[in-house]
Amino acid sequence: MIDNPRPGWKSLVGVLAAGAVFGAATSLANAVAHPSVDLESREATTNGWSFVEIVSVLLDSGWAWAGLAVLAGFLATRAKQRGLGARALGRGAVAGVVSLLAATAAYYAVDTVVHDVPLGSYGYDTAFWWAASVLLGPILGAIGSCARRPGMIGVLAKVTVPVGAAVQMVVMPPGRNEVITTIGQWIVWTTAVVIIGVVAVRFLGVQRQRNYSRGADSL
Known part of the structure; x- marks a missing residue:
């Protein structure tokens, strides 16, 4: 039986739209956050922070962009394709x-609209990150597709982003001052612990149910 290609196109359009929304939201968050900072004020520079700055720091982190690709791979893979x-x-x-x-x-x-610069001003940057997208996107998207699989493969795929985010907050913590960095770290670490905990509990619950079923069948 030949699969209907239309669902595949729909998921691709959805992934395209999600990526565009994420990129635009990140740019807008940066544009709103940066002008709100009074860099001539020592207090604002060393201790100042705002909600929009925290959002900007989180969205413009490497783990968030990696998470976008992982999520795209997950969403583009239909549940019934787990065993394919x-x-x-490939779809992921x-x-x-x-x-x-x-x-x-x-x-x-x-960015070109916000900063009122010619469209080609970011040509080099765009090309560089497009090249990085082509190199890393397939790996991250494939990880996302594996999240639908049962067993340890699915577990490892599900915790890839939270673990990566937690590690980045240790190795390369973002933020223009210690206060923003600390807030960002605790948000990411707390979220990562919750996600990993939920994944672990669900996995152990499934394993316990399987072991119970096997024990009942053997009686």
């Missing part, structure tokens, strides 16, 4: 690339 292996991985890989390409294009397109 190569087909699901394409979704990862498309989401990052769209996000990058939208980010710099909005």
Whole structure:
């Protein structure tokens, strides 16, 4: 039986739209956050922070962009494709690339409007991040598609983003001062612990149910 290609196109359009929205939102958050800072004020520079700055720091982090590609791979892979292996991985890989390409294009397109500069001003930056999207997008998208799989593979795929985010907040913490960095770190660490905990509890619950079923069948 041949699969209907239309759902695949719909998911691709959805991933494209999600990437564009994410990129535009990140650019707008940066544009709102930066002018709100009084860099001539020592207090604002060393201790100042605002809600929009925290949002900007979180959205413009590497883990968030990686998470976009992982989420795209997850959303583009239908639940019934869990056992299809190569087909699901391929769909996830394409979704990862498309989401990052769209996000990058939208980010710099909005930047040109916000900063009132010619469209080609970010040509080099766009090309650089597009190249990175093509290189890393397939891996991240494939990880997202694996999140639908049962067992340890699915568990590892689900915790990839929270673990990566937590590690980045240690190795490369973002923020223009210690206060913003600390707030960002605690938000990410707390969220990561909650997500990993939920994934672990659900996995152990499924394993316990399977072991119970096997024990009942053996009686």
